[in-house]
Amino acid sequence: MQYVRMPIEVESPEEFGYGRIRYNLSESSITDQRLSDFNLEIPDLALIYNEHRGSEALRKLIIEENPELSVDDVLITAGAAGALFIIATALLSPQDHLVVVRPNYATNLETPRAIGCQITFVDLSFENGFKIDLEALQASVRPSTKLISVTCPHNPTGVMMSEGELRQLVQLARKHGCYLVVDETYRDLSLGGALPLAASLGSHVISVSSLSKAYGVPGIRLGWLITSDKNLQEIFLAAKEQISICGSVLHEWIGEKILANRTAILGPTLTEMRRRLGIVSDWINSEELLEWVRPSGGVVCFPRMKSIPNGGTAKFYQRLMEQHGTYLGPGHWFEMPDTYFRLGFGWPTSEEFERGLEGISKALRG
Template structure:
């Protein structure tokens, strides 16, 4: 095959391509979408010593839907953190990350010509995967001027007889928009009216630090919940995510997709994910305290740099910040962020990579080196 035949699926997502285009090392990723990670020994220090040792683990294939003990731990996690008490282990299918779970959901449930409603900007895959399935993306735009809140008029008119799926990501990547329980109920009602699937990409829903809005009462038979180890728990090195559906036909279709992807999740990842989920409370408490502290640091930073503004997120790990025209001094946001990265080692991703052009960048609030990133950025701004 000649290189001219390489198809568009072979292109890197824009945010990865942008990071790779930067010359020199990145010292602090101020756009990181994960909570602070930890070593295996720190994870083990949180864990109950009654757990069987990893040395006893048999290194065979795991079962295709995910091991029984892990799926029970996933259900317990959902019961305890999100009060989703109706879930059963049989409703869960594990995947190699939320990414594989989402890809399987899109490919299992969409036909060419279907419409998929996504709030934009968004995590790039939520838009790209619709296109890969031949479905039409119906974008509902979130705007800084509207505090990133849902535009209900636009959302209502986005639905049609062709709507096959609505994808909700709250707390939202990259804006930080968080849906209230009441707003989520309104979306469920719309999905019921149009008989469409509702995908809840809840990867940072457990990152709660102000008032607790983690509760998700989504008892809808066409809802598919997605979650993962990487975001709120900060354990992306455990490559494990899951999809939850009460519909057996949907689960069978997801398992069929998985059979042509990872086939099964790694037994080692399953072991570590089980340990972390059973002991999620101190892990989340630590991660969420770091986010809360970083929000305070960022507000202090803003009091010294009026050229940057934001709408402080109520939950989650991410926010979108706005830079003044004076600060950009005629440069595009892409040129400015690239220069910032190459001169200071601080990575800030422009939101154009997520589908929002204009003077905006994604800010990640989950990392312990946040203060160092702000100090470097401050020097850059002070020129």
């Protein structure tokens, strides 16, 4: 494994320093929550080794609306990042081939690179509405392809596949005898309705998700992977046991309480995120220097500058921060030109959010 730090992590708000940012529009989740926001008080828990697969109660809650899946199809991990790491290191070797969409969350790209496997990128384009080109994806599959990796809702664009497109991908992977990984981290933030849980569509499909983005609890590091392939699940469990043995009793207890109340929590969140998306839409429509593909899931979008701003893109981001206190996720976080940027509309307060949008418009004009 050849590890390299990812720009998105090196330049993340927590590394840059939250205290230096007034209007943080770089985040990809809703506002960070406190235990009191969920009316939770930590009981006197026994700090034991937990069930290696994760709390059974938690795993039941994760698949409760999918009767075709069982509790043993779920493995609790250290966030979605932990799930993606387990999948990549368990399935890929330098002799294997991966097909992955790009742009993408950096872990979906960098862990396979660290392994040294062969990678074919299927690049999404602004002109095609950031939709996956299924023909290009199929043409990228080789006899050595072990894994196809996609994200829906997509990070950083917020674009979603249709159910028909998802089912086509499932069939394509089945036809070629490879696994399909669907990073569904934003599934609970699907603004027009969620797709079927991908892992419910075939034993060769692996779903990945977490509580970090939709519920605002990245600090408890709780995610999961789902597959109904029993042999594969045993391999993933072995990987988890060698990394951490089990998860945190405390984190899983919090996760149980949140998911047990998921409907009541998500209702107001989705209402607010739809309102904020409307604000972004109105702003983009009135901002002659930008264009975008309107997102349909998650709390991020990926606008593009119509021309290079005064002084170049580096100067734009510099004055945006220094003069307007606003922080964005520049395109290079996603191996894209810095004329693109990820704009997160779920994390800041409403006032901070709107001030940040004003700052972007001013910085674009120098």
